[in-house]
Amino acid sequence: MNINGVYYHVEVIGKGTPVLCLHGFTGDGNTWKKVADLLQAQYQVILVDILGHGQSAKPTDPNRYDIEKVAQDLHEIVRNLGVDRVNIIGYSMGGRLAITFAVLYPEKVKSLLLESTSPGLKTEKEREERREKDGQLANMIEEKGIEAFVSYWTNIPLFASQKSLPIQKQEVIRKQRLENDPIGLANSLRGMGTGAQHSWWDHLSRLSMPVLLVTGSLDQKFCKIAEEMKQSLANAEHMTVLNVGHAIHVEVPEKFGTIVKGFLNKRYF
Numbered sequence: 001m002n003i004n005g006v007y008y009h010v011e012v013i014g015k016g017t018p019v020l021c022l023h024g025f026t027g028d029g030n031t032w033k034k035v036a037d038l039l040q041a042q043y044q045v046i047l048v049d050i051l052g053h054g055q056s057a058k059p060t061d062p063n064r065y066d067i068e069k070v071a072q073d074l075h076e077i078v079r080n081l082g083v084d085r086v087n088i089i090g091y092s093m094g095g096r097l098a099i100t101f102a103v104l105y106p107e108k109v110k111s112l113l114l115e116s117t118s119p120g121l122k123t124e125k126e127r128e129e130r131r132e133k134d135g136q137l138a139n140m141i142e143e144k145g146i147e148a149f150v151s152y153w154t155n156i157p158l159f160a161s162q163k164s165l166p167i168q169k170q171e172v173i174r175k176q177r178l179e180n181d182p183i184g185l186a187n188s189l190r191g192m193g194t195g196a197q198h199s200w201w202d203h204l205s206r207l208s209m210p211v212l213l214v215t216g217s218l219d220q221k222f223c224k225i226a227e228e229m230k231q232s233l234a235n236a237e238h239m240t241v242l243n244v245g246h247a248i249h250v251e252v253p254e255k256f257g258t259i260v261k262g263f264l265n266k267r268y269f
Contacts, residue, residue, distance in 0.1 A: 001080060003076045006057040008049065008056045008057070008077060009048070009049040010029075010077060011047040013036045013040045014039065014044050014045050015044050016044050017043050017044065018078075020046045020089070021048070022050060022088065022095070023049075023053070023091060024093045025053075025092060026153060026176075027054075029049050031249070035089075035249055038254070038258075039260065042261075042265075043087075046077075048077060050070065050097065051070050052183075052188035053185075056184075061187070062190035065190070066197075067100050067192045071101040074097070078108065086108060087112075088101065088109060090112070090114055091117065091247070091249060094117075095115060095117025095118075099119050100200065103203045106207060110209060111212075111263070111264070112207075112211045113260060114226075115214045115248055116246045116248065119199060119204060120194060121194055121195060127194075127199070128195065130195030131196060132195075134195055137149075140152070141182050145182060146178055149182075158245070160218075162250070201232065204229060204233050207233060207234065210236075212238075212263045213229055214241065215238070215248075216247075217242045218243065219245045
């Protein structure tokens, strides 16, 4: 789908109330397939490869990856699909994008399910420090290549709990990450990283749609962020899944799918 001068890979599975799924950094729409399988009998699942990832375009200008520009792209994608209002599931980077979309287009959002995410960093000092770190990581991707980066990324503390997954499943995750393009990932960090975006903390109180915040008990940082987000949101719940880390939908997809169905079915069935 050509949107605002760039190509987006979009896949639609099933029929019914629309659910837009937004993956995390290094992921693509395929990372939601097991969740989509559980939802497609009742819902129209929309899988989008976010700019710089999967089969979508990888612009050479980091400014094109600005999270608000990408939210505008999503708005066009949803409109082109003939969808008036959408439920959004967003994981990590995709969760930040989901929040951005909800802030810019609240009338388009029925509900938000945010997995292990944040509204950004509160202070300019924090954002500046994060931009510097993301810039260094982007340089590493370009200089050392995808394989070296994936080996590094696999071993950061955020994904430590994935070491307990079966080796075959770990290999599937690694293979998917290796399919990424260095330009796409590097520019995604520079243009759409946590330090690059505006902070939405002060905007949370304006969001009135139902919100479910889901975190893994082993991911204490994002458990704390979710609790703080809940205090600012008008209509939010926070659910903690025991004995999993950051990527709940990857570690326990069936359980995550059940959580999603429970949240959505409570509103539509």
